[in-house]
Amino acid sequence: MNSLFAGQAGTTQDEILLESHYSAHNYAPLPVVISSAEGCWVTDVDGRRYLDCLAGYSALSFGHRHPALIAAAREQLDKVTLTSRAFHSDQLGPFSRDLAALAGMEVVLPMNTGAEAVETGVKLARRWGYRVKGIEPGKATIIVAANNFHGRTTTIIGFSTDPTTQDGFGPFTPGFRAVPFGDLDALTAAIDETTAAVLIEPIQGEAGVVVPPSGYLAGVRAACTRENVLFIADEVQSGLGRTGATFACELEDVHPDVYLLGKALGGGIVPVSAVVSTWPIMEVFDPGSHGSTFGGNPLACAVGHAVVKLLETGEYQRHAATLGRTWLDQLQGLIGGAVTGVRARGLWAGIDLDPTIISGRAACERLAERGVLAKETHESTLRLGPPLTITADELTWATDQLRAVLS
Numbered sequence: 375m376n377s378l379f380a381g382q383a384g385t386t387q388d389e390i391l392l393e394s395h396y397s398a399h400n401y402a403p404l405p406v407v408i409s410s411a412e413g414c415w416v417t418d419v420d421g422r423r424y425l426d427c428l429a430g431y432s433a434l435s436f437g438h439r440h441p442a443l444i445a446a447a448r449e450q451l452d453k454v455t456l457t458s459r460a461f462h463s464d465q466l467g468p469f470s471r472d473l474a475a476l477a478g479m480e481v482v483l484p485m486n487t488g489a490e491a492v493e494t495g496v497k498l499a500r501r502w503g504y505r506v507k508g509i510e511p512g513k514a515t516i517i518v519a520a521n522n523f524h525g526r527t528t529t530i531i532g533f534s535t536d537p538t539t540q541d542g543f544g545p546f547t548p549g550f551r552a553v554p555f556g557d558l559d560a561l562t563a564a565i566d567e568t569t570a571a572v573l574i575e576p577i578q579g580e581a582g583v584v585v586p587p588s589g590y591l592a593g594v595r596a597a598c599t600r601e602n603v604l605f606i607a608d609e610v611q612s613g614l615g616r617t618g619a620t621f622a623c624e625l626e627d628v629h630p631d632v633y634l635l636g637k638a639l640g641g642g643i644v645p646v647s648a649v650v651s652t653w654p655i656m657e658v659f660d661p662g663s664h665g666s667t668f669g670g671n672p673l674a675c676a677v678g679h680a681v682v683k684l685l686e687t688g689e690y691q692r693h694a695a696t697l698g699r700t701w702l703d704q705l706q707g708l709i710g711g712a713v714t715g716v717r718a719r720g721l722w723a724g725i726d727l728d729p730t731i732i733s734g735r736a737a738c739e740r741l742a743e744r745g746v747l748a749k750e751t752h753e754s755t756l757r758l759g760p761p762l763t764i765t766a767d768e769l770t771w772a773t774d775q776l777r778a779v780l781s
């Protein structure tokens with residue numbers, strides 16, 4: 375046994391060495407070793423504090439250790455944590471009822487990670503395509519958008535258009551067609567009698583918080599209705615308050631056929647994802663056709679239910695919408711020099727940088743030195759998504775640090 379690092383613990387450098395020795399290098403983390411957190415703030419092993427403006431890519435939308443979510447988890451930990459779906463639990467029903475109502479839907483299929491929700495959505499669309507729409511067996515297609523991000527399974531990366539996610543992992547699952555995001559004509563032209571679903575992020579997160587042209591989502595909705603195609607909205611990152619609305623689709627008054635949810639649904643405590651839809655669609659799943667050992671476990675349901683309760687009042691959504699408006703003004707004030715473009719909806723922003731002036735990575739390192747955590751996406755875009763619990767003063771302070779780094 376290699377005991378090179380046994381017993382060694384403490385400083386940032388020690389912890390980074392230990393982690394990189396024993397833990398696979400599928401990420402390139404910033405050199406910050408977090409050991410505790412509360413609300414919008416994290417503390418590292420050397421006692422430094424940082425304002426968390428990544429918030430676990432929306433998984434921490436309610437901040438770290440939100441009291442209501444921790445209380446729900448604690449209470450459930452003392453009762454029962456896992457039953458498997460071989461039996462019922464007293465947590466799945468109430469969670470499903472209230473999540474379905476929040477989404478204006480009828481039925482919930484619980485899973486764990488976002489990628490599993492997407493995989494479930496793909497299976498749902500295909501089976502619906504064959505059994506309800508009558509697509510010729512084995513021929514179903516799903517239309518996706520270029521520059522999508524839907525997770526990391528082999529099927530999902532197979533319809534990614536980002537070569538770095540695919541390199542060396544093929545062969546991939548057939549049955550997907552990618553069209554440019556935001557181009558309604560291209561999407562409409564791609565629909566034919568084999569099309570079961572359109573699967574898109576209403577705002578593309580990993581692509582850099584890319585907001586489609588206004589009217590696009592309504593156009594997708596209309597095309598799907600006209601052509602008898604399911605509109606599946608992947609709101610794993612955009613959903614549950616992030617954009618100032620419960621769902622990003624609501625910003626355009628659009629109601630999809632299927633919502634895919636995750637990240638914030640687990641309250642930053644446990645992975646919880648869900649496919650949310652109506653009965654005429656979801657009823658294509660019968661016993662044995664799909665499942666998950668952990669999906670819908672009582673602990674996950676208790677936490678997910680507490681998240682739904684937080685969102686039912688609309689308070690977080692309003693806060694994100696209100697703060698988001700002033701924030702967008704502040705961010706637009708940064709344009710010029712290193713900043714070439716800014717997009718934001720609610721508490722979610724993409725800031726394009728001129729890589730000849732500063733790379734996204736370098737900007738994040740300098741932000742961290744100033745006590746703000748953020749992460750670049752695709753080298754030259756900063757993606758900011760602080761907890762929805764952030765105050766106006768904290769957000770202004772974060773923007774001040776950003777200004778200092780970028781000017």
Ligand SMILES: *Cc1c(COP(=O)(O)O)cnc(C)c1O
Binds near residue numbers: 488490608
């Ligand atoms: C993060 C993300 C996923 C994948 O979620 P995981 O929990 O990491 O599997 C899927 N879709 C979108 C839009 C995401 O942002």
